[in-house]
Amino acid sequence: MSVKALINHFNAEIQLHIDTKTKPQGALGLLETIAMQLANIQSQQSLTKNISLNNPIMIVFAGDHGINQHGLSIARSEVTHQMVLNFLGGGAAINCFCRSNHIDLNVVDCGILTAIPPDMTKNSVLIEQRLGAGTNDFSKQAAMTIDQVEQGFTHSETLVNKYLMQKRDILLLGEMGIANTSAATAIMVVLTQYSVEQCIGIGTGITDEQLILKKQLIQQGIDRFALLSTDISSAENIAGNVKQVLAELGGFEIVQMVGTILSAAKAQLPIMIDGFIVSVAALAAVRIDNNVGDYLIFSHQSEEQGHQLLLVELNSQPLLSLGLRLGEGTGAALAYPLVKAAVSFYNDMTSFESAGVTV
C-alpha cells in the first residue's frame, strides 16, 4: 500500500487503537485500511484518536477535446456543455448521489467548447478556470501549450487554497468531457508499459468502427509524442516531462485534476479518486511526486479494462466494484459513506476493556 510511505511516529499507536476495538483483528477489512490511512494523514503532528471528516466537496472538472471532431464518442462535444448545465440544474446522477450522501458539489469549467452564459452561473456551483475552448486534436498536434498546463496548475493551487479556507477536509474528484477516455488512454500508455490495445475501453458505449478509429488516432498521438524524445522514465526533470505529456495529449480537465491532486496532497488533504480518467490524473500526479499516493483513496473499479490495469499499477485497492461506467465522480460519491463509516468506527467504537468484552 502506498500509505505505508507515510508511516510516522504514531503508526504503532494507530494500529493498537484499531486493534483494541470490540472486533476480531482485521475483521473490518478494507475499512481498517482506510481508517489507518486517514489517521496517519491527520497524525503528522500528534496522534489523533478522532479523525476529522465533516466537510467534503465533490469537484467535477469539465473540458472538451479536439480529437472528438472524428466522432470517437457516442456523443458530440456539445453534450459536455449540456451536461454541465444538467449539473448546475441539479438533475444528473452526480447531483443525486451528492445529495443522497451529503456532499457539496462544485463544477469547474476547465475549457469546454463554449462557456456557460453568466445568467446560468449564479448559484455558485460553477467555477470558471478555462484554459481555452476545447483542446486541439492531439492525434495531429499538441493538445495545448506548456503555458496552458502551467496555467492549469496555478488555477488548481488557487482552487485548493479556496477549499482550505472553507475548511474542507476531503476532496472528491470527478470529470465530464466527451472523448476524454481517448486522452486518458494516450497518457496512460505513455506513462506505463501497457499498449493502446490493453488500455482502451468502449467508454460509455461506442460501436466497433468507432473503437477501431479511436485506437488508430490514439496511437497516432502517441507516435507523434514519441518523436519528441521526452524521457519520461528519467527521474531528472520528471515534473517537466510529465507536464509535456499532458500538454501533448491533454485535456484541460485532466491537467487541472493533476494540479489539484498535487496541491491537495501538499496540503495534507485526502483525495477520493473516481474512475478511469481521474485515475490517469492520479497516475500523472504520482509520477511527478511519489508522496501523493499516501493521500489517495480509490473509490471504485470501473468497467474500463484500462482502469483495472491502472489500479494495479497504482497499487490500490478500490472500495467498490459495481459495474459503473458513467464518470462524473459518481463512484467517489458512492464510496464516500464507506470512508465516513471507517472514521466512525475509528472515533467511536469501544475497546474490549471499556465494553467489558472478554475475548
Add this chain to the structure above:
Amino acid sequence: MSVKALINHFNAEIQLHIDTKTKPQGALGLLETIAMQLANIQSQQSLTKNISLNNPIMIVFAGDHGINQHGLSIARSEVTHQMVLNFLGGGAAINCFCRSNHIDLNVVDCGILTAIPPDMTKNSVLIEQRLGAGTNDFSKQAAMTIDQVEQGFTHSETLVNKYLMQKRDILLLGEMGIANTSAATAIMVVLTQYSVEQCIGIGTGITDEQLILKKQLIQQGIDRFALLSTDISSAENIAGNVKQVLAELGGFEIVQMVGTILSAAKAQLPIMIDGFIVSVAALAAVRIDNNVGDYLIFSHQSEEQGHQLLLVELNSQPLLSLGLRLGEGTGAALAYPLVKAAVSFYNDMTSFESAGVTV
C-alpha cells in the same frame, strides 16, 4: 436474477423510466438492478416513479449455541451477552455504522445464555423473544424442538407487524451468536449439494485444531440429521421439512431470521441480507417460499468461503466486497447508502428530454 420472478405489468415502463435518465444505458451498473428491484416491489398495484425508502431498521438477532461447549469459537458463549450489552450501550461496530448511515437499530434476544437484566433494557433497543437459554449441542441432539421453531416464526411475524405499524420500508438483518457459523454451515450443507469442507470457514479467526474439531462436530450433526430421513429435496411439505432442519441444527437467531424474512417478503418489504449466517437464513426462507428471493438485497460478500458458494446458489450479486468478517449486520449497514443512492437516481435524475441533452 431472482427479481425477474416479480416482473409485473409495469416492468417495461420501469425499464424505460431508468433508460431515459441522462446517462448511457446500464452505466450505473448494479445500482440499476437495485432500482429495478425496488420499483418492481413497490409497483405491484400501480407504477411508481417515486420509490419510497425513508425508514430503515437494522435488526440484530442474538442467540447462543450449545455446540460451543466444545470451544469452537475464539470466544466463550458469554461474549454473546457481553456484545449484546455493547450494542445496547452504542459502542459496537454496528452502532457506529447505523449512526453514520442514519439507520435505527433493534437487538432481538432470541435466546442468549442469560437474559439481559431488566434495568439494561429500558432504552427500547432490545426486544425479548427468547426461545430458551441457548440451544442444545446439535452434534449430539436436536438443537431445539419443532415447537420452538414454530414459536420463533410466530415471534417473527409479530415483529414484522410491529415494523409495518412503524411504517418501516426496508429491513436490514444482522446477527450475533458465538459459534453460529457452525449451525449455519450445517444448515447450508443439508440444504445444498456442498460438503462441510466446502462450506466451512475460520469464522472470526480460530486455530487449526479448533477448525478440525469444528468440522467433525458439524459432520456429526449432519450425520445425525441424515438418520431422520427427512427428504428436503421433495416439494411436498417442504416448509415442514426445512423447519425440521432448523430444529435439528439451530440456532434460535437463525430460526427467527428465517421467520422474519418470510413475513417481511409476504408484506412486500425489501430485506437487506448481511453475511454468511444471514445468507443461510435467506437460503432456508427461499427453500420454503421461492418468491422470497424477489425481496432480498445481498449486501456483501464476506471472507467466509461458504458465503461465496452460497451467493452463487442464491443467484445473487452482492453490493460490497470489503473483506469484512464481523457479522452484526455491518455489511448490510455499510451497503445501505448504495440502496439509497439507487432510489435517489430513480426518483430524482432528469431525463434526456427534460435536461435538453441530445445524445
